[in-house]
Amino acid sequence: MSDLLERLRARGWRMTSQRRVVAEVLAGDHVHLTADEVHARAVAHLPEIARATVYNTLGELVALGEVVELSTDGRAKRYDPNAHHPHQHLVCSNCGIIRDVHPTGDPLGALPPAERFGFTVATADVTYRGLCPSCA
Amino acid sequence: MSDLLERLRARGWRMTSQRRVVAEVLAGDHVHLTADEVHARAVAHLPEIARATVYNTLGELVALGEVVELSTDGRAKRYDPNAHHPHQHLVCSNCGIIRDVHPTGDPLGALPPAERFGFTVATADVTYRGLCPSCA
DNA sequence: TTCTTGACTTGGACTAGGTCCATTGTAGGA
DNA sequence: TCCTACAATGGACCTAGTCCAAGTCAAGAA
Numbered sequence: 001m002s003d004l005l006e007r008l009r010a011r012g013w014r015m016t017s018q019r020r021v022v023a024e025v026l027a028g029d030h031v032h033l034t035a036d037e038v039h040a041r042a043v044a045h046l047p048e049i050a051r052a053t054v055y056n057t058l059g060e061l062v063a064l065g066e067v068v069e070l071s072t073d074g075r076a077k078r079y080d081p082n083a084h085h086p087h088q089h090l091v092c093s094n095c096g097i098i099r100d101v102h103p104t105g106d107p108l109g110a111l112p113p114a115e116r117f118g119f120t121v122a123t124a125d126v127t128y129r130g131l132c133p134s135c136a
Numbered sequence: 137m138s139d140l141l142e143r144l145r146a147r148g149w150r151m152t153s154q155r156r157v158v159a160e161v162l163a164g165d166h167v168h169l170t171a172d173e174v175h176a177r178a179v180a181h182l183p184e185i186a187r188a189t190v191y192n193t194l195g196e197l198v199a200l201g202e203v204v205e206l207s208t209d210g211r212a213k214r215y216d217p218n219a220h221h222p223h224q225h226l227v228c229s230n231c232g233i234i235r236d237v238h239p240t241g242d243p244l245g246a247l248p249p250a251e252r253f254g255f256t257v258a259t260a261d262v263t264y265r266g267l268c269p270s271c272a
Numbered sequence: 273t274t275c276t277t278g279a280c281t282t283g284g285a286c287t288a289g290g291t292c293c294a295t296t297g298t299a300g301g302a
Numbered sequence: 303t304c305c306t307a308c309a310a311t312g313g314a315c316c317t318a319g320t321c322c323a324a325g326t327c328a329a330g331a332a
Contacts, residue, residue, distance in 0.1 A: 014299060014308060036289080050311045055290065071210035076289060090247075090255055099253050103246035110239035111226075111264055117235050119226055121266035128247055130257035150279060150328060171318080186282045191319065212318060 004066060004081075011064065021046045022057040026067060026081040032089075032098040034076035072098065072127055088125070092132035101128065140202060140217075147200065157182045158193040162203060162217040168225075168234040170212035208234060208263055224261070228268035237264065 004023055009015055025041045026033070033041070039054040058079055061067040068080040072091050078098070080089075087100040088107075107124035140159055145151055161177045162169070169177070175190040194215055197203040204216040208227050214234070216225075223236045224243075243260035 016299070016309065018310065034289090048311085052291080052293095052312075053310050056309080069210070071207050074205070074207035074210075074213045077210045090251075090253065090257065092255065093258070099255075101247060101251045101253075103243075103251065104248060105246050107239075107243065107246070107262060108264070110241050110243070110262075111237060112240060115226075115237045115239065117226065117237075118269035118272075119228065119235075119264075119266045120272050121226065121264050122229070123265045125263045125265070126243060126246075127261045127263075128244070128255075128257050129259045129261070130255045133254035136254075136256050152280065152328070154281070184282085188283075188320080188322095189281055192280085 007066070008064070013060075017046055018042075018049050018053050019057050021049065022054060023061070026061070026079060029082060030098070030100055031082070032070060032078040032080050034078055036076065038079065070098075072096075088128065090128040090130070092135055093129050094131055094135035097132050143202070144200070149196075153182055154178075154185050154189050155193050157185065158190060159197070162197070162215060165218060166234070166236055167218070168206060168214040168216050170214055172212065174215065206234075208232075224264065226264040226266070228271055229265050230267055230271035233268050 005015070005020065008019075008023070013019070021042045022038060024045070025038050035051075035055055035058055038058065039049070039051050042049045042054060058067065058069075062069050062079070066081070066083055068083045070078040070080055070089065072078065072089060073096060080100070082100055085100075087102050090099045090101045091097070103126060107126055108121060111121060111124070141151070141156065144155070144159070149155070157178045158174060160181070161174050171187075171191055171194055174194065175185070175187050178185050178190060194203065194205075198205050198215070202217070202219055204219045206214045206216055206225065208214065208225060209232060216236070218236055223238050226235045226237045227233070239262065243262055244257060247257060247260070
């Protein structure tokens, strides 16, 4: 994660303790926290950090392409730090747990020109849904 | 759409003017209205219909599998009446317009067993994103 | 046709998730 | 060390959605 801090500094990001804590909370694989969860964990390290700061910082990380925003359930958005390794998501319809997955082939290729309606198609987000082993 | 009303009646749905209006508002292809938009259109036909009734009715239609719920942008959920013809969605990243599209192949097949983590995978929702002709 | 009843609707309060903004604080260059 | 532009704060505000007690009415029974 320190390479993330490096990249951010290199892009002229002003480094504050708040931003550092948010970036550190968002570390690891299969991490898909809501903004509120990020805030709760950040508070454990920096008690006075404000909710608005967490929202601002997450928004900036998304804009910089360092974090991917997910809305798998229509409720709180989730933030996925695994932005530099293209992947899709597998979600349990019952408990909501999320795994990063890697389908074969390029989902974009499955959309023929005639089905593009003149759009310039850039990405394809795939959400697989089913029951996880604990819920099955 | 009258066949929808028939199906609902056959399932023991009590037919009220409110439910009829909501079902009628949700007719046609490439229809992806928010609950608020459905309410606004329903009010034009039945001025006293309550917001809660629209939410209830949409929830029931989704539970019955007659309508599909989408959350393409993390904001308001959208309701797609085209539930009996499997399809995916193409969304403009700029203006948010949504088209129903039909990719080739089965997206579920692209997820190998080793990438399923023991899940019983049931569906794959694909959202293609890009710029529509007007926004490009 | 009228009666009955339980399912449906209403509207207003409430909640979750998120945004806005004026004020205060501070990182980092001179 | 000082300055200043950028960042953080916290509380008000907003949007989407849920809940619930009271009232209404569709449709089967008589």
